[in-house]
Amino acid sequence: MFQDIFQSEKLIEALVIVKTEFPLAIFETLYVTIVSTAFAIIIGLPLGVFLATGDKQGILPLPKGILKGLNTLINLLRSVPFLILMIMVIPITRHIVGTSVGTTASIVPLVIASAPFVARLFESSFREINPDIIEAAQSMGATPLQIIWKVLIPESIPSLISNGTIAITTILGYSAMSGIIGGGGLGKIAINYGYYRYKTLVMIFAVILLVLMVIAFQLLGDYLAKKSDKRFTA
Amino acid sequence: MIELKNVSKTFSQANAKTHALKGVSLTIEKGDIYGIIGMSGAGKSTLIRCINMLERPTSGQVLIDGIDVGTLKAKELLKIRRSLAMIFQNFNLLEQRTSLENISFPLELSGVSSKEAKKVSLELLELVGLASKKNAYPSQLSGGQKQRIAIARALATNPKVLLLDEATSALDPKTTENILDLIKDINKNLGITVILITHQMEVVENICNKVAILDDGAIVKRGKKECFKTYFNLKN
Ligand SMILES: Nc1ncnc2c1ncn2[C@@H]1O[C@H](COP(=O)(O)OP(=O)(O)OP(=O)(O)O)[C@@H](O)[C@H]1O
Ligand SMILES: [Mg+2]
Numbered sequence: 497m498f499q500d501i502f503q504s505e506k507l508i509e510a511l512v513i514v515k516t517e518f519p520l521a522i523f524e525t526l527y528v529t530i531v532s533t534a535f536a537i538i539i540g541l542p543l544g545v546f547l548a549t550g551d552k553q554g555i556l557p558l559p560k561g562i563l564k565g566l567n568t569l570i571n572l573l574r575s576v577p578f579l580i581l582m583i584m585v586i587p588i589t590r591h592i593v594g595t596s597v598g599t600t601a602s603i604v605p606l607v608i609a610s611a612p613f614v615a616r617l618f619e620s621s622f623r624e625i626n627p628d629i630i631e632a633a634q635s636m637g638a639t640p641l642q643i644i645w646k647v648l649i650p651e652s653i654p655s656l657i658s659n660g661t662i663a664i665t666t667i668l669g670y671s672a673m674s675g676i677i678g679g680g681g682l683g684k685i686a687i688n689y690g691y692y693r694y695k696t697l698v699m700i701f702a703v704i705l706l707v708l709m710v711i712a713f714q715l716l717g718d719y720l721a722k723k724s725d726k727r728f729t730a
Numbered sequence: 731m732i733e734l735k736n737v738s739k740t741f742s743q744a745n746a747k748t749h750a751l752k753g754v755s756l757t758i759e760k761g762d763i764y765g766i767i768g769m770s771g772a773g774k775s776t777l778i779r780c781i782n783m784l785e786r787p788t789s790g791q792v793l794i795d796g797i798d799v800g801t802l803k804a805k806e807l808l809k810i811r812r813s814l815a816m817i818f819q820n821f822n823l824l825e826q827r828t829s830l831e832n833i834s835f836p837l838e839l840s841g842v843s844s845k846e847a848k849k850v851s852l853e854l855l856e857l858v859g860l861a862s863k864k865n866a867y868p869s870q871l872s873g874g875q876k877q878r879i880a881i882a883r884a885l886a887t888n889p890k891v892l893l894l895d896e897a898t899s900a901l902d903p904k905t906t907e908n909i910l911d912l913i914k915d916i917n918k919n920l921g922i923t924v925i926l927i928t929h930q931m932e933v934v935e936n937i938c939n940k941v942a943i944l945d946d947g948a949i950v951k952r953g954k955k956e957c958f959k960t961y962f963n964l965k966n
Contacts, residue, residue: 632822635782636836636887637811646838651826726826726867 510697517685522705524599525681528671529709532606533664539607540614540663543570545644547615548622555630555648556640570612578609578670582677602671602679610667617659621652654725661717665710672706682706732758732781732891732925737790739776750776752947753790758940760890763917763924765938765955767931773947774927778893781925782814783807794891812840815884819896821876823868823883830855830864833883840887847886854882858912874905881912885920892916894926898933906930910937934958 546566550558558566576584582605586596589604625648633647649656672683682702690699722728739751750773758764768774779785781792783799792799799810815836823832830851837847855861858878868876877897884892892913898906914937917924928934934941934955942952951958 626822628818628820628822629824631784632816632818633835633839635784635811635814635816635893636839637808638839639808642839646835647824651824653826724826727869 506697510695510701513689513695513698514701518705521680521682521685521702525668525671525683525709528599528602528606528674528679528681529664529668532603532610532667532671535603535607536610536614536663536667537660539611541618543611543615544618544622545648547619549640549644549648555643570615573608573612574616578673579676581605581609582674597678599680602674602677606667606670606674609670610663613666614663617663618656621655621659622648624655625651654721657717657721657724661714661721664717665713668706668710668713731760731795732923733793734780735791735793737777737780737787737792739773739780739785740788750947751780751787754944754949756942756949756952758923758925760923761917761921762940763913763926763938765934765941766925766927766944767929767934767941768944769929772944774944775895777944778895778925778927781893782811782816812836812887813889814891814893815887815889816893816895817877817880817884817897819899821868821880823876823879825868828865828867829860829871829879832868832879833886836883836887850886851882854885857885858882873901874908877901877909878912881916885916889922891923891925894924896928897926899928899930906933907936913937
């Protein structure tokens, strides 16, 4: 098999496909990943705050039923495999985007699947904050909202960035999967050419690009997290 | 004036009850440097935290200038807390903020304009002798310097009372002395009442005018420092 792959005509054919189809696919993958991550953070950040501060002894106690409901919903959504979730939410996607296929449509399942994940990641970031610092703010007469805005979030920025990086790389991986139900991007190319048309080389190129993108996001995230952290500036 | 009247605090966990405070009564006059000394687990932190209601007493009253703080509404309590500044063993500075930003933090909380907050904070940095460190982050400061920033922060909102919970326990003897001198100056020059808890006899001996000994949740002796001569002699 590998002998075939590297036969020059196959290589040339693959390179042509790379040249004609990859630019758009790369753009689509980035677009879907970034937009989905942005929405997942917009939804996940407040949920993460509620999870971390909502218990009885917390800064912003929530009615017990609400916190429990939220926890259950998040656990449920997180335990449904993404492939199945994608199919399950098709009616919702159609309702929001007007269609259930295409690049933009794939954003909806991605956000639904990843917002609970982001909520959990951010919850853990907030729980890392030293409770003594929160108590100090309380002793200064800080209101619960002031504690959230001025202590909890700013003090956990480096950790939020690290966890946000985990989220964006995971979403990138999921976005490739959405190629199966009509999402665009490198995932679609890998599946179409590699699985349906036996053009293994094209698939390999697509996968290499996906890996490189994950590495790039990870390096950028690590850099930003480190740069934002004032705890180790000495 | 701060009065504790028969303050008790019981922590109830699933299957155990801890009686951390058992009917503590104390009167702290304006201008006092009141030391509360006791062994680990005696209930010192619980006691000081009851004064600003970080911990709600199970029974008894805490009166500040005659106001029963246990009965205050949330908003009024937050206001009272701003007049009782607390200083901690581990400084509890915000690690992602510079010294200057740490000092202006309580001012931000009470809605002071950022320009005014900066001006006040710079003055306080000067007062604690760390003007050159205004842009340093806590990770770049020594323990003693961190505590000075914490003291400056505590002073920012013009408190009437400073509550010190083992404020010098993490510092070496020399630095402890410096910090205690600073506290003494603040007490004398700004007329701020100081309540400090400690397990170090030296601290009490050095700066307090009144002392109470807390043992297993109860005050076993209290009064002017002079009454404690025998204790100090035993120690030294
Ligand atoms: N939140 C809490 N829940 C349950 N028990 C508590 C709590 N806080 C304090 N205690 C208990 O109350 C008692 C008094 O604790 P406290 O922290 O006031 O002691 P302390 O005198 O400050 O000791 P140390 O010198 O070690 O700081 C201890 O037995 C402690 O275990
Ligand atoms: Mg203590």
